[in-house]
Amino acid sequence: MTNVDYTDINDFNDVWVKNYYEKAIKRQSPEQILTHLRRTSRDNARTPMQWDDSASAGFTTGKPHQKPVGNYKEINVKQQSEDPSSILNAYKHLIRLRKHGHLHSVLVNGDFKLISPKNKDLFVFERKKDDVTVLVVANFRAHEIRYKLPYLPKAIHYDNYGLAEISKEIVLLPYQALVLEK
Secondary structure (H helix, E strand, C coil), X not given: CCCXXXXXXXXXXXXXXXXXXXXXXXXXXXXXXXXXXXXXXHHHHCCCCCCCCCHHHHCCCCCCCCCCCCCCCCCCHHHHHHCCCCHHHHHHHXXXXXXXXXXXXXXXXXXXXXXXXXXXXXXXXEEEECCEXXXXXXXXXXXXXXXXXXXXXXXXXXXXXXXXXXXCEEEXXXXXXXXXXX
C-alpha cells in the first residue's frame, strides 16, 4: 500500500491534521500543505486495508472509517497474491526463509558483520553461525551496480528479480536484493 493521495483537507480523518492545516494556511498554499500532509500524516497508517478492487477496497460493505487510497484498484491484496513477483509474495518468501529450513538459526541468531560499510550504494552484510554463512546484498539505487562478492556463494536463496546466477562478480539491477549462502 502507498501513502494517501488525498486532494482535500476533508479527506483526512486526523484532528492533528485539521489543527495543523488551520495554522499552516496562514503562511502556505493549500496545495503545499496537502503535499506535506500526504507524506507525513498518521492517516497513512490508518487507511482501510485494500483487500481487492471492489467498492471501499473490499474493506467493508458499509461506509469505511476513512477514504481508501485511490490506487486500491491496482494495489490490493488480491492482486498481490496472484502476482508471484509482488511485494506481498516477496515478504512471504523472506519470512519463510527466516522461519523454516536450515537458514533459520543463522538468520535469527547468527553473528552480524557489515561488509563494505563505506559503499553508499549497497547494503551488504553477513550472518554467520557455526558452519553456515549467509550474505545479503541489496542495491538501494535506481541504477545497476557491479559488485565483487567476498567469496563464491554455493546457493541463491532469494533474488527479487529471479535473474541472479552464481558468480563471484555480480551486477545488481536497480533495487535488487539477494540472499546468498556461502
